Amino acid sequence: MKSLGTTFLRREAGIVVMIVLFCLVVGAVKPQFLTLNSLRIIFLLVPLIMIGAMGQMLVIVARHVDLSIGSILGLTAMASGMMFRFHPEIWWQLGFALSIGSGALLGLFNGLLITLFRLPAIIVTLGTLNLYRGITFIMSDAKQIDRQYVPTALKEMSQDSPIFGIPWIIFMSFGIATLTYWFSMHTRIGREVFALGSNPTAAPLRGINVSKVTLTVFTISGALSGLAGIMYASRWGFVNPSNTGNGFEFQVIAAVVIGGVSINGGLGTALGTVLGVLLLGCVAAALPLLGIPGTTQNAIYGAVILVALLIDRLVRKQGQRQNVARAAA
Amino acid sequence: MTNPETALLSARGISKQFAGIEVLSDVDLDLMPGEIHALVGENGAGKSTFAKILAGVYRPTRGSLSLNDQHVDITSPIVAQKLGVTLIHQEPISFPDLSVAENLVLGRLNSAPLARIPWQKITRDAQALMALLGVSIDVTKPMRGLSIADQQMVEIARSLASNSRLIIMDEPTAPLTPKEVATLFVIARRLRDEGRTIIFISHRLEEVRALCDRVTVFRDGHKVATERTANLSDSDIIRLMIGRPLKEYMHKQGSIIGEVALKLTNLTLPGKFHDISLAVKKGEIVGLGGLVGAGRTDVAQAIFGIAPAASGAIEVNGKLVKINSPTDAIAHGLAFVPEDRAQSGIFRTLAVEQNITAAIAKRIAPAMFISRFLERRFAQDSVAKLRIRLASLRQPIGELSGGNQQKAILARWLLTDPSILILDEPTRGIDIGVKAEFYDMIGELAAGGRAILLISSELPELLALCDRVLVMSEGRLTADIPRREATQELIMQAAVPRSTHQGVAA
Structure with missing residues (x-):
C-alpha cells in the first residue's frame, strides 16, 4: 500500500507537527510542561478516549456516527459497579466481561435499529444516548457507586504495573489501537468498512453485506465503550449515574476528526486517531497548567476541532489538485 | 468448448415497463461467443435499458434470457457477475478511497471475515491483470486519482478476474481521448479473440464501424434491425434509428420575428463546449438539437450563469452583459427551465x-x-x-x-x-396530450415577442416548432438549418459524431 500510505502519512505527519508545535509553545511559557511528569499526566488522561475513539473511527469510516457511546460507558460502568457493590463475592475480573458484553449488546441494538429500519445513525444514537442514560438512572436508583465498593485491584490497574510502573490501562489502550489497526487494514471485513464508507451505493452492487458491516462497527463501538466503562471505574474509583461518560462522545468525535478521519467516510487510520487523541490530551493537560479555568475548556476544545477541520480541508483540496494534475498528465 | 453456432446469450421477448410506460418491447437478440456487438439508437430508444436488464440492474417485465441454452434469472448485478456478465458504466462505480488492487477483489474475497488479507498476493494478481491488459496502472494507488480511462481499465480487469463471458460497455468512449479509445479498442479485440462477447453501446458510428462485427438498432423501445456491420452504410443506420412518422398534431403559429434578443459570440468552456456563436431574435424559436452529452445543457447553464463560460461574450438586446449567476440572468430578463x-x-x-x-x-x-x-x-x-x-x-x-x-x-x-426563455427538454417524460398543449404554449410565447431557445432531443419536436434548428455535436455547433430545409436526416447527420477520431479506424 505504498502510495496510499504516503497520502495518509502526510496527514499524520501534520498532526505530529501540530503536537510538537503546541508542546513547544506551552513549554516556552511553562517549562514544567516539558517534563516526564506531565507526559504521565497526558498518558493518564487519554486511555478512555483512545479506546472510544477506535470504535468511533470505524463507525465514522463507514459513514455513520455513534453519539450514544458516553451513555453506553455510563451504563456499563454502572452495571459493573452494582455487581461490585451488591455481589462483592463475585470474582472482580468478571466486571470486564460484564461491561464489554453489555456494551456490545447496546451497540448491536443501535446497529439493528439502523439496518432494520433504515434510520439515520445520528438520530438513532441521539435517541439511545438518552435512553441508555435513562436506564442507568433507573437501575441505579440514581445512586452513585462510591469508592469503597470498587475493588482495589481494579483501581490499581490505573496506577501501576510491573513494567516501568506504567499503568495497565495505558497498555490496554495502545493494545486496542494496535488491534484496530490490524482489523482495519488486514481483515476482509475491516476493508469492507472502508468500502462501504467510500461508496455506499456501490457496496451492495459489489457483493458487500452492508447490514453485516454496519452491525459489526456499531457492536465494536459499543463493546469498546463498555471497556471504557470498566476502565472509568478503575481510573476514577466511582461510578455516578449522571456524570460518568457525560460528554464522552464529544471528546471522542473531536479526537477522531482531529486524527484525520473523514466525516464523509472511507478515509482514516488507527495511527491518525491515536495522534488525534494525543493532541487532545496535550491540550487537556496544558490548560490547567496555563491557569485557564475549567469553564473555558469547552470553548478551547471547540476551537481545536474547528482548526483541525480547517487544516483537514486544506490538505484535501491540495490532494485533489494533485490528483487532477496527475489525471491530466 | 462452446459450439460457435449456438448463442452465448439469447434474449426472447424482453420487455420493460417503468410506471406503466413501456420503454422496451419484445426484444429478441442472440449474442454469439467471440463477437463485438454494437447497440445503437437515439436517446431513449431502449438500448441502455436492455443492457441493464442483461446485467441484472433491472428486471424485465416480460421475457426470458438463456445463457448457453440454459434458462437464467439475472436478479441482481451480483448474480450477473457470478454468471459471467459484467456491465461497465460510462463513469465506473468504484471505491475511490481504496486502492486499485482492493477495488479488483472486494466483494469476491470469500475468506473468513477476520482472516488476514493476503495483500502481497492480491497486489501481484492485480499487477498481472494490468500486465495482461497492457496498461501501466499502479495498483497500490487509490482509485480517486485515476483518469476515467484508467478506471474503465480497472473495471475491465475486474470482469476478467471474475472470468466474464459477456462484457457490456455502455458508451465507454464518450469521456475518452482518441488515444485512450484506440487502447480500449485493442483490448476489446483481444478479448473477442479469446472468445468473449462484448456489447458496445455508442453513438459514434465510425467507432461502431471500426470495432463491431454486428450491429443492432433500437428505436422507440423496439429492436428494428440486427445486421453485420459491413452490410449497412452510415446512412442506413441513421435511417433505421430515426425512421418514424412525423407526428401530426404539432404546428407552429406564425409570429413576427424582430430584432436580436440574445447573441452569443465564441462562448467557450473548455471540456464542455467551444466557440459557440448564435443569435435568437424576438419572436423566434431556435431549436438546439444533438445527442445527450453534446454540450447543449452546458451552453444553457453558461447563458444562465449556473456554470459561466470561460471566454466569449453574451449580448442581451444588443447590450454586452456579464452573467455570473442566475440572479444576474434573471435581472437581464432571462428564464431557464431546466431539464x-x-x-x-x-x-x-x-x-x-x-x-x-x-x-x-x-x-x-x-x-x-x-x-x-x-x-x-x-x-x-x-x-x-x-x-x-x-x-x-x-x-x-x-x-x-x-x-x-x-x-x-x-x-x-x-x-x-422574461424576454428570453431557455427550455431544456421541456417535454421529456410527459404524456402526448400534455405535450401538445406545451407546443401550443411555446408557440404563443413566441408570438408574444419572446425569444425562445429550445433544447430538444426529439427530432419531430424540433422540426415542428422551430424557425431554425442549430445542432451541436461534441461541444461544437455543427449545423444551422432553416425551417424550410430541416429534415430528421440532416439534423441526425450533424448530431452524430463522425470522422473525429481518425486514429481509431483500423
Missing part, C-alpha cells in the same frame, strides 16, 4: 403555489413579508392560464404528474416576465 426538474427545478415538498411564485419573491412580498393573498392570486392566475391540473394550490408539487410539474415550473418563469 431535470426533479433535481434542479422543483422544491418537491413545498406547495404548488410556493413553487410557482419562487422566482418573484419581491412581488409577493412588497413589504418584506410574504403576502399570502398575492401569492395565491399569482398562483391561481398561472394555474388557470396554463391549465395546470391539481387538487389544491397547497398540494406539494411532488404529487402532481410530470407534465403538470413541468407546467408549474414554466409558470414560475413566465411570472418573471
